[in-house]
Amino acid sequence: MKRKAPDLGDLVELATEARQRAHAPFSRFKVGAALRTRDGWIVTGCNIENASYGLTLCAERTAVFKAVSEGLRDFDAIAVVVDAPKLAAPCGPCRQILWEFCGDIWVRMETLKGKRKTMRMSELLPLPFDRSNL
Numbered sequence: 470m471k472r473k474a475p476d477l478g479d480l481v482e483l484a485t486e487a488r489q490r491a492h493a494p495f496s497r498f499k500v501g502a503a504l505r506t507r508d509g510w511i512v513t514g515c516n517i518e519n520a521s522y523g524l525t526l527c528a529e530r531t532a533v534f535k536a537v538s539e540g541l542r543d544f545d546a547i548a549v550v551v552d553a554p555k556l557a558a559p560c561g562p563c564r565q566i567l568w569e570f571c572g573d574i575w576v577r578m579e580t581l582k583g584k585r586k587t588m589r590m591s592e593l594l595p596l597p598f599d600r601s602n603l
């Protein structure tokens with residue numbers, strides 16, 4: 470049996486807007502994210518690159534860190550929007566951070582052309598390492 474994904478249209482719209490604020494002069498690959506709490510607060514993020522490359526922060530982590538720093542917890546979904554033929558799934562470090570702060574939330578991946586896929590974090594990060602291991 471599969472759980473039905475909630476309507477994530479609003480989240481995609483806000484992630485699309487956030488994408489326009491991306492600072493991606495090196496890769497030119499702009500990403501937008503929007504993270505939602507269970508009680509409806511939404512925090513956006515975009516990727517922020519740096520000339521030293523390694524300091525680049527992905528859109529997903531920007532959204533998580535912004536939200537946590539504002540005192541928000543208990544998330545239920547994140548949307549990630551790119552302008553590319555392929556969907557962008559969160560990278561490895563983002564999956565670890567999303568699992569740590571958000572647990573098994575819905576992850577909607579979408580392109581500007583409307584290609585979309587919704588998965589659970591537990592599908593994207595099976596067998597996680599987390600506080601239950603410590």
Ligand code: THU
Nearest residue numbers: 496498500516527528558559560
């Ligand atoms: N990026 C994200 O922001 N999120 C993803 O899910 C994949 C990659 C960013 C990092 C970098 O600024 C650019 O996309 C190219 O890797």
